[in-house]
Amino acid sequence: MAAIPYNHRDVLAQPALWWWRAFALGVVLVAGCAGPVSVARVDPLKQFDQLTDGRISADALTADTRGFLQAHALEHAWESDPGALLRELDRQTLATPERERLRVLMELCCVQAEKEGATSELGSRLSLACVVYAYRYLFDASFGAPLALQDPRTRRAYELYNRALTAYLQRKQATDTHYHRGVQLPLLNGALEVNDRQSDLVWDLTRCDTFKLACEYNGKRRA
Numbered sequence: 725m726a727a728i729p730y731n732h733r734d735v736l737a738q739p740a741l742w743w744w745r746a747f748a749l750g751v752v753l754v755a756g757c758a759g760p761v762s763v764a765r766v767d768p769l770k771q772f773d774q775l776t777d778g779r780i781s782a783d784a785l786t787a788d789t790r791g792f793l794q795a796h797a798l799e800h801a802w803e804s805d806p807g808a809l810l811r812e813l814d815r816q817t818l819a820t821p822e823r824e825r826l827r828v829l830m831e832l833c834c835v836q837a838e839k840e841g842a843t844s845e846l847g848s849r850l851s852l853a854c855v856v857y858a859y860r861y862l863f864d865a866s867f868g869a870p871l872a873l874q875d876p877r878t879r880r881a882y883e884l885y886n887r888a889l890t891a892y893l894q895r896k897q898a899t900d901t902h903y904h905r906g907v908q909l910p911l912l913n914g915a916l917e918v919n920d921r922q923s924d925l926v927w928d929l930t931r932c933d934t935f936k937l938a939c940e941y942n943g944k945r946r947a
Contacts, residue, residue, distance in 0.1 A: 785835060786880075792828045806836050807846070814853075814913050823867045827877060830857035833912065834888050845910075848895045853912040854888035 785793075793799045801809040813829050816822075833854040840847030860867065861881045871878045908915035 786831065789828050789831050792824065802832070806832070810836065810850070810853075810912055821864075821866045823861065826857055826861050826867060827881070830854045830861060830881065830884050830888075833857065834884050834891075837888065837891060842895060843898075844895075848892060849910050849912050851888045851892035851895065852909055852916065855885055855892065856911065856916060858882070858885035858888065 790799075793802055798809060810829065810832055813825060813832075817825050817829060833850045837844075837847045837850035837854065840850065858881045862870065862878065862885070903909075903918055905918060905920060908917050
């Protein structure tokens with residue numbers, strides 16, 4: 725297994741801070757419904773589109789990201805070989821941490837992951853890479869002081885984190901992926917290792933047969 729870029733073991737030393745609590749918040753065990761409530765299946769990404777007014781789209785990049793590509797003469801590289809461009813931007817960010825490049829990386833990864841399709845292994849890698857980039861953008865001091873909560877870039881990082889994590893879990897539902905201690909989850913370059921499992925749920929996760937993403941369902945109280 726390739727070395728983990730950005731020394732993720734140090735940055736994410738307690739996966740509960742990002743993975744398992746996010747996992748616990750993002751999924752719900754479906755064991756049945758009590759009372760007059762109906763549940764309908766929905767597309768989580770369409771839900772995100774409604775919540776974010778279409779600010780995140782596989783069809784369009786933000787003006788800031790397009791400006792970055794233009795300023796660095798990377799438009800042709802993005803159109804012709806996006807995978808190679810993303811790996812090179814990842815390498816550059818590992819060598820020289822830069823917040824703006826990291827912001828571009830997480831957006832491009834999210835966009836390209838959705839272009840790859842629901843069954844693509846590369847799409848899974850890109851979605852998880854976006855999660856890691858967004859986490860580092862928000863919390864990693866090596867990229868400078870955190871931005872203010874009201875900064876639009878902060879809000880977008882949270883949006884990308886949530887969208888990419890949902891997409892990743894959706895993709896992995898069909899592969900029977902188990903997130904046990906020591907498992908290595910492939911990224912764009914290298915892998916992310918799960919060092920521990922921690923959950924705020926009152927029951928033991930190992931006793932659960934299956935999980936469903938809460939954002940895949942809409943609940944409605946019936947009259």
